[in-house]
Amino acid sequence: MQNAIAxxxxxxxxxxxxxxxxxxxxxxRPTVPTDQAAHYxxxxxxxxxxxACLENGALRPIRICGRLAWKVADIRALLNGGV
Numbered sequence: 001m002q003n004a005i006a007x008x009x010x011x012x013x014x015x016x017x018x019x020x021x022x023x024x025x026x027x028x029r030p031t032v033p034t035d036q037a038a039h040y041x042x043x044x045x046x047x048x049x050x051x052a053c054l055e056n057g058a059l060r061p062i063r064i065c066g067r068l069a070w071k072v073a074d075i076r077a078l079l080n081g082g083v
Contacts, residue, residue: 024079027072031062037070040079 021039037059038045051057052068058078061068 024072024076029072031064031069031071032075034061034068034070037061037075040075 019035019039021036024040032040034045034048038048041048041058048057048059048061048070049068051059052061059070059074061070063069
C-alpha cells in the first residue's frame with residue numbers, strides 16, 4: 001500500500017516544500033526568524049530554540065511579541081569567526 005502511495009507522488013514534491021532564503025549578504029532586515037537563522041547557521045531550527053531556552057548557545061535571540069528573532073549582524077559575526 002505504501003509503495004502505491006509513494007509511486008503516485010511526484011519525485012520533486014519534497015524539493016518544492018523546502019523554504020528558500022536569500023543569501024545572507026542580501027538580507028537587509030535587522031533580524032530574521034528562527035527557520036531562516038538556522039538555514040544560515042547550518043543548524044536545525046530546534047537547535048536554535050534550545051539555545052534560546054537554555055541561554056547557552058552561540059547566539060542569543062531577541063523576543064518580539066513572544067517570537068524569537070535572530071540578529072543578522074550576530075549571525076554574520078559568528079560566521080566570520082567573531083562573537
